[in-house]
Amino acid sequence: MDPYPGDAERRVDRRTVLAGLAAGGLTATSGCVRQTRSVVNRDGAEQLSLTITTVPSDVDRESIRIARILRNNLEAVGIDVTIDMLAVEEFYRETLVNHDFDCYVGPYHGDMDPELLYELLYSAFADEPGWQNPFGFTSLTFDELLEDLHESPDEDRPEHVADVLDVLADEQPFVPLCVPEELRLVRTDRFEGWDDHHLATRLGYLGLEPLGPDDADPPNELRGVVTDPRPTENLNPLSVEYRERGTYVDLLYDSLGTADNDGDEGESGDIYPWLAESWEWEDRTGAESTTDVTVTLRPEASFHDGEPLTADDVAFTYRFVEDTSLDEGPVAAPSPRYRGKVAAVESIEALDDRTLEMSIETGRQAGERALTVPILPEHIWAERTDEASVFGFARRPGATDAVVLDNVPPIGSGPYQFVDRSERERLHLERFDEHFSLGVDGLPQPTVERFTTRVAPRSASAIEIVEENDADVTVSPLESYSIEMVSETESVRLHRSPSQTFYHVGFNLRQAPFTSPYFRQVFARLLDKAHLVEEVFEGYARPVATPLGDDEAWVPEDYRWGGETGTGSEGEDEGEGEGEDEGEGEADDPSAPFLGSAGDVDVSRARRAFEEAGYRYDDRGSLLVRQ
Amino acid sequence: MFVQVLMQIAVVVTVMLVITMGVVVGRRRIRRTVGEYRTRLRAIAPIVVVLATVLLFNGVARQIVPDLSWMIGWNLTWEIYALEGEFILWLQSYATPPVTAYFSFIYIYGYIFMLIFPVVAYFALPDTRPLRELLTAYTLNYTLGLVCYVLVIAYGPRNMMPELVEALLYDTYPRYQHLTRQVNRNTNVFPSLHTSLAVTVGLMAYRTREAYPRWFPIALVLAISVSVSTMYLGIHWAIDVLAGVGLAYVSVALSARLVGRWSLADFRSHASGARRIVTRGD
Numbered sequence: 001m002d003p004y005p006g007d008a009e010r011r012v013d014r015r016t017v018l019a020g021l022a023a024g025g026l027t028a029t030s031g032c033v034r035q036t037r038s039v040v041n042r043d044g045a046e047q048l049s050l051t052i053t054t055v056p057s058d059v060d061r062e063s064i065r066i067a068r069i070l071r072n073n074l075e076a077v078g079i080d081v082t083i084d085m086l087a088v089e090e091f092y093r094e095t096l097v098n099h100d101f102d103c104y105v106g107p108y109h110g111d112m113d114p115e116l117l118y119e120l121l122y123s124a125f126a127d128e129p130g131w132q133n134p135f136g137f138t139s140l141t142f143d144e145l146l147e148d149l150h151e152s153p154d155e156d157r158p159e160h161v162a163d164v165l166d167v168l169a170d171e172q173p174f175v176p177l178c179v180p181e182e183l184r185l186v187r188t189d190r191f192e193g194w195d196d197h198h199l200a201t202r203l204g205y206l207g208l209e210p211l212g213p214d215d216a217d218p219p220n221e222l223r224g225v226v227t228d229p230r231p232t233e234n235l236n237p238l239s240v241e242y243r244e245r246g247t248y249v250d251l252l253y254d255s256l257g258t259a260d261n262d263g264d265e266g267e268s269g270d271i272y273p274w275l276a277e278s279w280e281w282e283d284r285t286g287a288e289s290t291t292d293v294t295v296t297l298r299p300e301a302s303f304h305d306g307e308p309l310t311a312d313d314v315a316f317t318y319r320f321v322e323d324t325s326l327d328e329g330p331v332a333a334p335s336p337r338y339r340g341k342v343a344a345v346e347s348i349e350a351l352d353d354r355t356l357e358m359s360i361e362t363g364r365q366a367g368e369r370a371l372t373v374p375i376l377p378e379h380i381w382a383e384r385t386d387e388a389s390v391f392g393f394a395r396r397p398g399a400t401d402a403v404v405l406d407n408v409p410p411i412g413s414g415p416y417q418f419v420d421r422s423e424r425e426r427l428h429l430e431r432f433d434e435h436f437s438l439g440v441d442g443l444p445q446p447t448v449e450r451f452t453t454r455v456a457p458r459s460a461s462a463i464e465i466v467e468e469n470d471a472d473v474t475v476s477p478l479e480s481y482s483i484e485m486v487s488e489t490e491s492v493r494l495h496r497s498p499s500q501t502f503y504h505v506g507f508n509l510r511q512a513p514f515t516s517p518y519f520r521q522v523f524a525r526l527l528d529k530a531h532l533v534e535e536v537f538e539g540y541a542r543p544v545a546t547p548l549g550d551d552e553a554w555v556p557e558d559y560r561w562g563g564e565t566g567t568g569s570e571g572e573d574e575g576e577g578e579g580e581d582e583g584e585g586e587a588d589d590p591s592a593p594f595l596g597s598a599g600d601v602d603v604s605r606a607r608r609a610f611e612e613a614g615y616r617y618d619d620r621g622s623l624l625v626r627q
Numbered sequence: 628m629f630v631q632v633l634m635q636i637a638v639v640v641t642v643m644l645v646i647t648m649g650v651v652v653g654r655r656r657i658r659r660t661v662g663e664y665r666t667r668l669r670a671i672a673p674i675v676v677v678l679a680t681v682l683l684f685n686g687v688a689r690q691i692v693p694d695l696s697w698m699i700g701w702n703l704t705w706e707i708y709a710l711e712g713e714f715i716l717w718l719q720s721y722a723t724p725p726v727t728a729y730f731s732f733i734y735i736y737g738y739i740f741m742l743i744f745p746v747v748a749y750f751a752l753p754d755t756r757p758l759r760e761l762l763t764a765y766t767l768n769y770t771l772g773l774v775c776y777v778l779v780i781a782y783g784p785r786n787m788m789p790e791l792v793e794a795l796l797y798d799t800y801p802r803y804q805h806l807t808r809q810v811n812r813n814t815n816v817f818p819s820l821h822t823s824l825a826v827t828v829g830l831m832a833y834r835t836r837e838a839y840p841r842w843f844p845i846a847l848v849l850a851i852s853v854s855v856s857t858m859y860l861g862i863h864w865a866i867d868v869l870a871g872v873g874l875a876y877v878s879v880a881l882s883a884r885l886v887g888r889w890s891l892a893d894f895r896s897h898a899s900g901a902r903r904i905v906t907r908g909d
Contacts, residue, residue, distance in 0.1 A: 056786035058813050065790055085704050085782050087814065090697055423690075481789075536790075 047622035078623040097129040119340025130336025136510040169591035189491035202250035207444030224453040225471040236407035240336035253374030253412035311350035316378040324402040344370040415446040480540040518613035524592035531599035670755040730856035763882035785861035822871030825853035
């Protein structure tokens with residue numbers, strides 16, 4: 001956006017006035033000139049212009065549709081709106097790294113643990129690139145609530161979550177919209193065991209049982225199909241522009257613990273030792289509820305290039321995520337991914353090759369979550385601490401090679417290793433025969449020799465590829481529009497995983513008008529979430545009022561979708577004699593009840609809400625702001 | 628699946644070529660061509676080499692164009708949308724299954740046929756000038772088009788309005804998207820190269836209408852159909868199509884000026900501007 005939209009105009013004005021003064025101005029008194037100056041050099045109110053940043057339909061059909069519905073609603077209430085469609089890498093770079101946006105529409109993929117509130121909203125992260133506080137939300141009092149939640153022992157967390165959600169509903173730094181269903185298509189005639197684990201995680205592709213049709217040899221190749229070409233272009237675990245759920249990174253890299261999220265919908269899932277053979281938690285009770293954890297690594301772990309994986313690599317990884325320049329850059333260069341998880345770790349120390357001691361500043365649940373960070377080989381990543389630059393020019397302080405490299409071939413320690421790729425077409429992995437899981441009973445193992453993935457342009461073609469037995473699984477979840485196209489048979493069926501994604505509208509609180517919580521509150525009420533779910537997601541989603549997916553384990557009933565109205569600027573609309581057109585949406589959304597019904601904004605109510613928030617309209621119905 | 632689609636296209640287009648050759652070119656011209664093909668090949672060799680080089684370069688360049696565009700380009704999607712509004716929606720309001728089938732066929736098969744046929748037909752003419760002009764015009768289309776693609780980022784209507792503009796081709800025949808995804812990147816919609824090449828062929832058919840009177844009406848119908856199909860199928864904006872027509876005009880006019888100017892083979896030719904090519908075959 002032009003930072004000074006009124007400027008050119010003002011200059012012309014000034015020149016015109018000066019010309020006028022020169023012509024007949026000798027008679028003008030000094031008082032008159034002063035008054036003129038006062039008018040000429042003053043900015044007036046103008047119509048509010050906003051840009052909604054999002055991605056094109058080829059990347060995410062739902063986001064652009066939400067953005068266009070949002071635009072129509074905003075235009076109806078007198079705001080001028082442009083939609084900026086960016087390639088998906090550019091979208092993440094502009095919003096999460098450069099923070100150059102007004103508001104955006106997009107998904108968040110995470111585990112829906114309350115710790116994500118700390119990651120998304122803690123003030124100290126506001127200046128960092130990545131998913132840590134992309135909104136630039138800063139508040140001392142809110143920070144205290146977040147710290148209480150962050151540091152709270154497990155049993156006190158629900159109480160602290162409620163405190164945070166209470167304020168969050170008023171502040172609305174972003175608007176959670178809905179949780180889409182995560183559906184994939186799988187072939188059950190080639191592999192069994194699809195339901196054992198979540199198909200967005202590494203475990204989903206381990207422990208599958210190949211089926212030999214009629215005593216033929218069982219398949220030794222697992223064939224995936226994705227609709228997102230990015231894993232064929234970049235396999236850097238730290239790159240926020242190229243990762244969504246990080247499924248492939250999960251297979252190429254190991255973490256100390258692994259989440260098994262195949263519990264019920266919304267449950268964050270338990271975390272089991274993976275690269276760690278065992279861990280021991282010791283609560284240090286006292287004023288500060290610090291916890292020490294001693295981690296013992298598996299003895300036989302090594303990286304794909306043959307180097308052994310030691311406790312030093314683990315300690316390195318945790319320090320590296322915090323600052324990829326390892327304190328050598330002019331400014332810290334934190335990783336744009338995993339930063340929130342690592343924030344739970346106060347200190348980490350390698351005691352010997354296989355033993356680590358970590359001091360955890362959170363409770364156990366949040367602490368275990370910190371153990372799911374992929375372990376990077378120090379001998380490769382320690383070389384990647386230089387400031388990112390192009391041939392030594394165009395230097396980018398605060399970014400290092402570690403966050404800009406494609407990282408192909410990726411050297412991890414995971415159950416599958418990289419063989420080959422053809423950009424935007426194919427990715428070829430094969431089993432890492434030295435992987436520890438092959439030597440340990442009871443762990444899900446890479447049962448299939450090869451894991452090949454091809455890129456399909458859209459869900460419709462991905463479905464066709466699976467149905468014609470050219471692939472076994474759609475690794476990317478199906479887009480909701482395409483679900484009706486699936487014809488389930490004996491050998492092909494829809495597979496449902498608990499969703500760990502929520503769509504939201506993110507605001508940039510660093511700049512007007514989103515600096516104002518009053519503006520955000522009214523803005524949040526211009527989207528009919530229930531209607532979006534029907535219209536855009538064709539019913540394959542559920543509306544939510546909180547970023548935690550309205551999980552019963554965390555979110556008190558009053559704050560959930562369909563809960564009683566608790567907060568928000570609800571009160572003022574009642575008792576104004578308009579009872580009839582108060583839509584059904586109203587009762588459902590306790591944090592931001594829709595100003596209208598059945599998807600249509602009630603323009604007069606919305607305008608009144610903006611006026612009560614201190615905004616003015618001109619006679620053409622444009623919402624005015626001072627530029 | 629990609630290979631299957633290619634095979635199918637090859638067969639269908641070959642059948643179309645053979646039939647049209649019989650109707651438009653005639654047996655006598657073909658017989659004469661068999662006798663003279665060496666000299667004609669020699670005459671067109673330079674421009675064939677140029678075109679082949681440009682196409683090869685184009686193939687490589689297309690891989691890096693999006694990266695370049697996102698560094699220097701203008702993202703004009705919103706401006707195009709703001710300018711032309713919902714014209715595409717209006718066009719699609721006339722959608723019926725037979726019309727969709729027709730335009731899908733035209734977009735894939737008709738287009739490829741349209742590019743290949745005049746090359747073969749002009750080769751069957753004793754005067755190689757039309758063929759050299761055609762190949763030069765193709766070269767210019769690809770070159771100028773590539774420049775536009777670097778400078779301008781634009782997503783097509785189906786990327787902006789997925790629910791309104793049905794991606795008719797891809798939802799009706801999903802397998803074709805493998806083809807177009809290999810060939811095009813989705814930010815390359817301004818101008819429409821489908822339109823510009825089809826119109827180029829149409830303009831050339833007009834210029835050679837005395838040699839091939841039957842080809843001109845066919846080419847005219849095809850050129851209009853291809854242009855409309857890109858909009859009807861939600862792939863291009865009307866503005867992309869207009870720009871494509873402009874690109875075609877520029878390419879044909881330039882090639883008429885350029886061909887013969889530095890020609891090694893055609894000393895006698897007068898390097899006149901947009902004169903009509905009068906080629907009385909035999």
